[in-house]
Amino acid sequence: MRILGIAALGVMLGSCASVTRGTTENIAISSTPSGAEAVISGLEIPTTCTTPCAIVAKRSADISITFQKEGYESQTVQLTKEIPATGAAGFAGNIVAGGLVGMGVDAVTGAALDHKPNPVIVTMQPSQPAARARPAAPKKPRPPAADNAGS
Numbered sequence: 001m002r003i004l005g006i007a008a009l010g011v012m013l014g015s016c017a018s019v020t021r022g023t024t025e026n027i028a029i030s031s032t033p034s035g036a037e038a039v040i041s042g043l044e045i046p047t048t049c050t051t052p053c054a055i056v057a058k059r060s061a062d063i064s065i066t067f068q069k070e071g072y073e074s075q076t077v078q079l080t081k082e083i084p085a086t087g088a089a090g091f092a093g094n095i096v097a098g099g100l101v102g103m104g105v106d107a108v109t110g111a112a113l114d115h116k117p118n119p120v121i122v123t124m125q126p127s128q129p130a131a132r133a134r135p136a137a138p139k140k141p142r143p144p145a146a147d148n149a150g151s
Helices: 002-013 016-021 085-109
Strands: 024-032 037-041 047-050 053-058 064-068 075-078 080-082 114-116 120-123
Touching: 024 037, 024 114, 037 053, 047 053, 075 120
Parallel strands: 024 120
Antiparallel strands: 024 053, 037 047, 037 064, 064 075, 080 114
């Protein structure tokens, strides 16, 4: 009975980062100028928002955000995943309480990870106007070549 109690406690306390930090995070998204369409890929449901906005994403998701606005160059930002100090502490807490089960849960859910950059901020660049084809200038007729014969 005692072993069963210890195992149950281990499962309840396991995955410390999952418990203390959760498996999702808020990601703030903004652009200069504001009002750009942000297309977020890597989420379970394809998502689009107008900047400034925020999304909730799984910590384990591979996310990229493409910014689009008429008159500006499109930009894509690939987010990376890093283990911050708080995530490492939660993951390390598994040694005390959760053991391998907790470490496994944290690893699968990505609970120890944070997306970077967060917030995602871009400065959009104006697009270059397309070069318009200009009509060629009319060629001036050449004067007839002088004949040097006859000296």
